[in-house]
Amino acid sequence: MLNGKKILLVISGGIAAYKSLELIRLIRKNGGDVKCILTQGGAQFVTPLSVASLSENPVYTDLWSLKDETEMGHIRLSRDCDLIIIAPTSANMMAKMAHGMAGDLASTTLLASNKPIMVFPAMNPQMWENAATQDNIKTLAARGIKIISPATGDMACGEVGKGRLPEATEMLESLITHFQNNKPLAGLRAIVTSGPTFEPIDPVRFVGNRSSGKQGHAIARALSDMGASVTLVSGPTSLKDPDDIKTIRVETTAQMLEFCQKSLPADIAVCAAAVADWAPEQYASSKIKKGNDDKLSLSFTQNPDILKTLSTPSSSRPALVVGFAAETEHLLDNAKAKLTKKGCDWVVANLVSADNPAFNVDENQVYFVTSKTVEEWPKSSKDDIARQLVERIAKHFANKAFKIAAE
Numbered sequence: 003m004l005n006g007k008k009i010l011l012v013i014s015g016g017i018a019a020y021k022s023l024e025l026i027r028l029i030r031k032n033g034g035d036v037k038c039i040l041t042q043g044g045a046q047f048v049t050p051l052s053v054a055s056l057s058e059n060p061v062y063t064d065l066w067s068l069k070d071e072t073e074m075g076h077i078r079l080s081r082d083c084d085l086i087i088i089a090p091t092s093a094n095m096m097a098k099m100a101h102g103m104a105g106d107l108a109s110t111t112l113l114a115s116n117k118p119i120m121v122f123p124a125m126n127p128q129m130w131e132n133a134a135t136q137d138n139i140k141t142l143a144a145r146g147i148k149i150i151s152p153a154t155g156d157m158a159c160g161e162v163g164k165g166r167l168p169e170a171t172e173m174l175e176s177l178i179t180h181f182q183n184n185k186p187l188a189g190l191r192a193i194v195t196s197g198p199t200f201e202p203i204d205p206v207r208f209v210g211n212r213s214s215g216k217q218g219h220a221i222a223r224a225l226s227d228m229g230a231s232v233t234l235v236s237g238p239t240s241l242k243d244p245d246d247i248k249t250i251r252v253e254t255t256a257q258m259l260e261f262c263q264k265s266l267p268a269d270i271a272v273c274a275a276a277v278a279d280w281a282p283e284q285y286a287s288s289k290i291k292k293g294n295d296d297k298l299s300l301s302f303t304q305n306p307d308i309l310k311t312l313s314t315p316s317s318s319r320p321a322l323v324v325g326f327a328a329e330t331e332h333l334l335d336n337a338k339a340k341l342t343k344k345g346c347d348w349v350v351a352n353l354v355s356a357d358n359p360a361f362n363v364d365e366n367q368v369y370f371v372t373s374k375t376v377e378e379w380p381k382s383s384k385d386d387i388a389r390q391l392v393e394r395i396a397k398h399f400a401n402k403a404f405k406i407a408a409e
């Protein structure tokens with residue numbers, strides 16, 4: 003139910019911190035990945051070893067840890083997730099958040115984050131009722147932070163009232179609900195191309211490239227996670243078809259174009275495939291044999307351009323068409339030229355180099371290019387690039403809907 007979702011769990015100080023251990027177990031059992039920040043207070047109640055063992059990830063405790071900062075960095079920690087939760091959230095932690103303080107790893111990460119944040123306050127009932135705490139809650143809620151009210155009952159301190167951390171199963175339910183409701187692309191249809199295309203020379207040989215489909219498949223999953231109804235048109239890859247996504251497997255560029263066109267109408271098209279620009283002019287129906295000649299000449303014809311075809315103005319043009327550009331030199335000039343020549347709306351450009359192979363690796367460094375702007379995105383996993391791109395897509399459609407509503 004949390005398939006592949008990345009959760010950053012901040013455990014702050016409070017007797018209820020023991021429930022966060024069970025929460026970690028449940029998140030993982032439900033298919034989520036969880037990284038944890040343990041505050042100094044949190045570490046008084048649960049140990050880094052138990053948190054690391056259950057999460058099967060390193061535990062982050064110190065803003066000034068050279069090792070953690072080199073390997074992950076608090077900024078990356080704050081971005082490399084789909085949701086941040088704080089369980090338990092102490093009164094102190096809420097006060098720090100409300101006042102933008104950044105004196106330790108948890109508060110700095112929260113201040114640096116651009117991700118949704120959900121807090122599970124837990125404290126003594128008097129502390130909860132205190133005007134200072136209530137003001138902080140109002141401030142945080144007004145900033146879009148989701149506050150899950152504490153439960154009422156017996157407290158560890160012997161008092162009775164509101165302030166108990168919900169049980170781990172209830173916290174898990176809040177997470178699942180968050181992901182179920184967070185579907186800004188619901189009702190929109192998307193086509194994604196992924197992987198290479200193979201152009202056959204004879205029954206056993208083909209012209210192809212090194213694309214693995216990792217990037218395109220990640221984009222299809224991210225679009226589907228945000229509620230879009232996705233058709234993935236994939237060239238030959240060893241990846242398994244993503245769950246719950248209509249996947250059409252093709253081999254050649256002509257087939258990829260055919261199935262993209264058959265999948266219209268769509269609102270969004272993302273062409274991440276590394277499409278063969280050329281196909282052998284002649285297909286030999288039996289295996290080409292070595293002859294006396296030590297050379298073989300093949301002539302090629304140009305393949306149709308799928309991105310350009312989908313971008314051409316027509317009644318069935320998707321409202322947003324995104325292309326990729328893989329270049330070995332003059333990356334940005336070539337990417338801008340592709341934007342114009344192919345008529346798409348955005349281009350995600352990657353330089354293919356020894357430092358950044360782009361093809362068949364898990365990480366990539368890309369630029370996001372529009373007719374007005376160029377943004378350099380830091381090197382990150384293809385899943386993160388997919389999520390970032392799809393967040394842009396969601397924002398684009400939200401702005402469009404707002405403009406229409408305001409007209």
Ligand code: PMT
Nearest residue numbers: 213214215216217273276277307308309325326327328362
């Ligand atoms: O699959 P991975 O191993 O994860 O690698 C990801 C990737 C490197 C393949 C991906 O990030 C990427 O750059 N994809 C586009 C590769 C490419 O073919 O770029 P291009 O510059 O040659 O083509 C520009 C755009 O036109 C692309 O959107 C391409 O899909 C599209 N195109 C190209 C030729 C053609 N005949 N039809 C097309 O639609």
